[in-house]
Amino acid sequence: MFKRTVNLVESGEGYSVEVLGRTGLRYTEGEKRMHIDSEVLNASEIAVVESSIQAWDSPFEAEVIDDKKRAVILENIRRAFTFMNAIMERW
Secondary structure (H helix, E strand, C coil), X not given: CEEECCCEEEECCCEEEEECCCEEEEEEECCXXXXXXXXXXXXXXXXXXXXXXXXXXXXXXXXXXXXXXXXXXXXXXXXXXXHCCCXXXXX
């Protein structure tokens, strides 16, 4: 189940995705947060830069984001955007 405010989608599974403007997302999972490079392409399409998914913000920056975790994060973002009726492009 998802809950939405203007630029924030919160999942009942413990993660959220916030669109920070024309560029950038904030992905949160429990107490961990990270900034992900992105670009709003139009009203319903957002491009996410996969290579920017590398580390959590402090104090969790030492935790490794491997390919498997990156795929989970991308899938969570895609699910949140689908809830918002938006399309996620991967760059």
